Amino acid sequence: MLSALVWNVRGIGNLASIRRLKKLCRIYAISCIILLEPFIEQQIGNASWMVGGDFNVIARLIECVGAAHPDLGSMVDFVEFLSQSVLQELSTAGGRFTWVGVRSRGLPSSFKFQNMWIRHPTFQSTVAASWEMPQEGYGMYRFSRKLRRLKEVLKHWNKDVFGNVFDRVRQAEATVKSLEQIFDSTQADVDLVNLKSSQANLFQALAAEEDFWRQKARAKWLQEGDRNTQFFHSSVLAKRSRLHISKLKNDQGDWMEDSHTLK
DSSP: OOEEEEEEESSSSSSHHHHHHHHHHHTTTSSEEEEESSOSSSOOOOSSOOOOOSSSSSGGGGGGGGGOOOOOHEEEEHHHHHHHHOOOOOOOOOOOOOOOOOOOTTSSOOOOOGGGGGGGGGGGHHHHHHSSSSSOHHHHHHHHHHHHHHHHHHHHHHHIIIIOHHHHHHHHHHHHHHHHHHHHHOHHHHHHHHHHHHHHHHHHHHHHHHHHHHHHHHHHHHGGGGGGHHHHHHHHHHHHHHHHOOOOOOSSSSEEOOHHHOO
């Protein structure tokens, strides 16, 4: 006879709960263990695991039909979780879809972390300031409330401080072009310093734009598969070419294009 143990426990990761679980398995000869909302990071024992539940996310586009568009960022995270956890999907019987309906459009927009934010000089201090603010509660509740607060902080920071990445590139390019014209006419040291500073800002803006396209290309690849390979490479190579310096003007006004001289 198959003996099963169903346990709603969130502290199974600590040593006392593990010992208790092993004792229950030994006493009652448990064949199947079902842990509800365990929040654990390590495997208990060497037995195989089965993970189930309502994940509120799908792994493939064919798992969803209708007018609602799935969150591609959440799909990427879910697929990475399945891969890193070495989980294999089990075959099912019965209906293909388990839920039918229309979700409310009044829900707030989903939060998507942008890798390009890390390049901004105020990003880490903004995150640290939000995370260090006091929060009532304990354990996972306190952790989740801090995450929710950080999301709102980053939303406002992205709008008020980081800004639109494409506008930043256009503004940086215009500044470099203007300062290049000024330096060509004056050849002053102070104008050279300003030009180099503006070029550094442009390189940073272009790098952030490249991060954006790389992250977007990754989500696009999840949706379109191998058809997106050319799109990803072409977009990244185009951004890298814009960061490459092909020639420089020396103090005598001569253009240098030799790679060894430029170094």
